[in-house]
Amino acid sequence: MVYRFRVILDADEDVFRDIEMLQESTLEDLHNTIVQSFGFDGTEMASFYISDDEWNQGEEIHQFDMSGHDTSIKLMNETTLDSVLSESQTKLIYVYDFLKMWTFFVELAQIAEIEEGRDYPNLMFVHGQIPENAPDKEFKGEDDGFLNGDYDDDYDPDDLDNMSFDDHWN
Numbered sequence: 001m002v003y004r005f006r007v008i009l010d011a012d013e014d015v016f017r018d019i020e021m022l023q024e025s026t027l028e029d030l031h032n033t034i035v036q037s038f039g040f041d042g043t044e045m046a047s048f049y050i051s052d053d054e055w056n057q058g059e060e061i062h063q064f065d066m067s068g069h070d071t072s073i074k075l076m077n078e079t080t081l082d083s084v085l086s087e088s089q090t091k092l093i094y095v096y097d098f099l100k101m102w103t104f105f106v107e108l109a110q111i112a113e114i115e116e117g118r119d120y121p122n123l124m125f126v127h128g129q130i131p132e133n134a135p136d137k138e139f140k141g142e143d144d145g146f147l148n149g150d151y152d153d154d155y156d157p158d159d160l161d162n163m164s165f166d167d168h169w170n
Helices: 027-038
Strands: 002-009 016-022 046-051 057-062 091-096 102-112 122-127
Touching: 002 027, 016 027, 027 046, 027 091, 027 102, 027 122
Parallel strands: none
Antiparallel strands: 002 016, 002 102, 016 122, 046 057, 046 091, 091 102
16 A cells, blocks of 8 residues: 655645555655655754644654663664554654754555555645745743742742752752
8 A cells, every 4th residue: 555645845835746655665765755755864863753633742752772771662663654654643753953953744645556656655735845944933831830930938048048058959
């Protein structure tokens, strides 16, 4: 079978690629195809994240094992597309270059039959040009009120002399 993906850059402008891959291809194969189709040089690290329908980031699938022999992590070169994607699980988040944070939404759009005479992977459609710089990301977490001063504490930053040694020590 062939997996047809739409890979969308998380940016203000519409930039996406439609890609076909064989179901037994690995996530490393998909990574290489994404890198080539968007014009990256492939020298930066990347990861895939399993995602739910609201694009919430889930389990990471690593490009390299930097854990020191943690057998519980998944690696791109050992993970086939059909082992993580199906008709009910269609979304992945792909991050390329962790300093610039190029972020892509990868969605399995269709599972189709192999077409005779076609080479895979196949770049089916290109829309938009990737910007010169990665789009800015706004990282935000749940608001617990602490940053807004909504906390009850006896700490007085002007009264450091009355604090014990343990209070000064980090």
